[in-house]
Amino acid sequence: MRRARRWRAALLEAAVAGGALLCVAPVALIFVTALKPDAEIVHFRSLWPQSPTLASFREILGNPEEIPILRWFANSVLVSSGVTVLVLAVTSSAAYAFARLDPPGKRTLFAIVVGAMMVPGQVLLVPTYLILNRLGWLDTPLALIVPAGASAFGFFLLHQFFLGVPRELEEAAAIDGCSRLGVFLRVVLPLSRPAVATLAIFTFAGAWNDFLGPLVFLDSVDRYTLPVGLALFQTSYYAEYGLTLAASVLCTLPVLLAFLAFQKHIIEGIALTGLKD
Amino acid sequence: MKSGRRRDWSAYLFALPFLALFGAFVAAPVLYGLGLSMTRWELLSREPAVFAGADNFREALSDPYFWKALAATFRFVALATPATVLLALVAALGLHALRGRRQSLYRAAYFAPTLITISVAGILWRWFYNSEFGLFNALLAPFGLKAPWLTDPAWAMPSIALMTVWWTLGGPVVVLLAGLQQIPAPYLEAAELDGAGPWQRLRSVTLPLLRPVLLFVVVLNVIGAFQVFGQVYMITRGGPEMTTRTLVQYVYETAFNNYRMGYAAALSWLLFAIIAALSVAQFRLMRER
């Protein structure tokens, strides 16, 4: 019996690992190909570089006048963190309000918020630009952080997760004399850690990779975020492969490492605390 | 029992920051953008916007390119969304059953493609799919095979869908996994004690409890799939022969290449209406059961 279970576990892991490998292979390919010299990249003689070189990386990092990549990195960190904090603060409170409390017109408001996600972003480009121009926020990080705060995605996600938090725990805390805000901060949020952490990751990654917004709302190359800076190695019809891949590695690696480090904090939420009382 | 009025107030107080930002930066631009649908506004002409009533909508409904783009969009959604959601569910269930340290590593692997920015992902897969000089056909050549990944209209959209599944699988996997982790263990333990096998536990405990999160994943995936633009634009630019040009690309080109803001807005309204109708249907379907 135990041997059958071990076989099943091994098969399961093999299947999961196989899928993971398929997903990661192209990403790994980017990393490996970035080490090839430019002339070697277009050939597919072998997946591994025949004469590995850091030339592309050196060209990107060693040219701060033309390619201020560290500045772009700092801008990306600033903007992505700012957006994440803002979105978490703003959407968690709103999602809680809609999931637990019962404001009038809740259904309509909910529909409007979710409905806003269904409008293609390109249509919003011109009006948003005009609004930001009026506010004087163009070419500043504010243009990238503030409009992103009202994340319908975040609202919707947390709303669904909060619906799954058992009411008994909140009611118990309320009976113990906790205010609404206290219940929210001290009971609900900690129990929703998987959801909140998930939203944080998504928001950060989304803001990190956002391209059209920074492109249109920023003017100075010094204020660029990484994806926009990265686009400087591409034209509409071809790309400088070595530089693009190397820049892509530099763009992806931090978020990947942050994800790996951060996800250790996503502990199995309610399953542990549970309804033991 | 607390008084109803006090609860209403605090709800809006909680939601105020979100609603303020939403009103200013989402609702206002949306209304403006969609309001343009009733005007004729050719950018880069000295003429101001002119009220045109339903002209733009009439034009859209008789525009063969609109229908062609709509068909392409539907084809994409049908190919990409079920595959993505099902594979994500399977992967999440697998990851959830795995437990242990390696789970985090595998989850990161599934999520890694999502971290690649669209332009690089597009260039990479363009390279994979090039029928003459690309990687996939180079790998198939020793077997005497050569697939027309992007050159044959029958293959092009499935190829883009495949790339999309790879690129967007990570998000639903992470969300569904979080949802699975939120299911209280006691429920499953109780079911096991009652003699339920793993399949039955899945069907009668896990999936029903997962439903709000699953609904979220499906709805969001559909909404996103209908608005697909980036990867198509990067990989085929709508080709071959505009058979993969999706509606959002058509909107984009109408607005920014042909400079017809009013018409682009009308097309967006139509797309919005379709997505909204489908979302309502999904909500109803998944709630009733």
Next chain:
Amino acid sequence: MRPCRLIPALAIAVALLLTGCGARRSSPVTIRFWNGFTGPDGRTMLRMVQRFNAENPDVQVLMQRMDWSTYYNKLFVAGIGGRAPEVFVLHTRVMRRFSEAGFARPVDDLLSGPEPLDAGDLDANVWAAVRFGGRHHGLPLDVHPLGMYANRRLLREAGVVDARGGPALPADGPSLLAAARRVTKSAAPGQPPRWGFVFANGLTNAYTLMRQFGGEFFTPDGARCTMDDPRNARALRFCADLVRRERVAPAPESFDAWIGFRQGKVAMAFEGIYMLADLRKQTDLDFTGAPVPRIGPRPAVWADSHNLCLREGMDERRLRAAWRFVKYLSDHSLDWAEGGQVPVRRSLRDTERFRKMKVQAAFARQIADVRYLPSLPFVFEFETELGIAVDRALRGSASPEEALRTAAANVNRVIARRRAAGVAP
């Protein structure tokens, strides 16, 4: 912070303030310069800008670049918000659109001002192409025609050689076909396939041939599209035959057919001079550049130009500075040419330095024959239709005649729609 540390800090702060105040009185004029020069082009231009800033301390040029499609979007989005940059680049093919919208200030008066520039030094056809309503709306910086890139090794190995044993670059239709056939057959069994030719860019290639066959695209008054002109169909048939009948070129891809040439698997391709920087990176490729072969009876080659344009409504001081910058770029267009462009200042082309740029000089021989796309307000819609027609013909899903007929009908629908809306054709 201890008091004794405060005093020097305060002193420094005050000193900075004072110098700041002083500097503000004669602060440099800021000129924003937007363009679509990403890639190695962009770095060349950036260096030119930096050199200008160094040599002109009273002017500060801030350059912003992004890929062309987003560039044009951002340009007019900014224009609507009143934030168009002082200097920006426009392709010749979109000039009419932007000049009609009052975006670009005519430059004729600046040519004879305090920083004069001799318009006679510019190539006449390139200069005339930016003339609308009797005035020129930008200063051409370069012309980038199509040209033939050839893989010398493949040609030699296929036996396409001249008397001295070097590769014989075809100069007309028959020799192009012959060369392509020989290369395609020359692949040894077991080796990866070789192609004589590849359509690196279907639209520009087909347009070149159509112009060579003498085809017209519009009636002289611009009222009707005549893309289905039989001469155009003949040109398109030549292209389609390369793929479908002669089988010397592979089926078209939407993108990246160019990779094949870089991989050394294709002998000849027609692409713009701007691909030179990309090719130089392929250090294992022995390539050369030459004019496009004369396949049809008329000499013609697709080209476009980058024009430096000035925003309307600048004050005197800013206008002077912007013009000084524009003139600087034009005077230094050999620096620009190094990166893979052809300057349009004839005096600069007539120098040893330019003659040493072999590929650019070869492409430059075609300048008199360059044909821009038709000057239209709806140029992007026209391009889309032409692109679809070329695609269908090359792919074989429609005959060239049929494909062009459909395209012409669609363009005529656009014209009709514009007429109904009261917009001039």
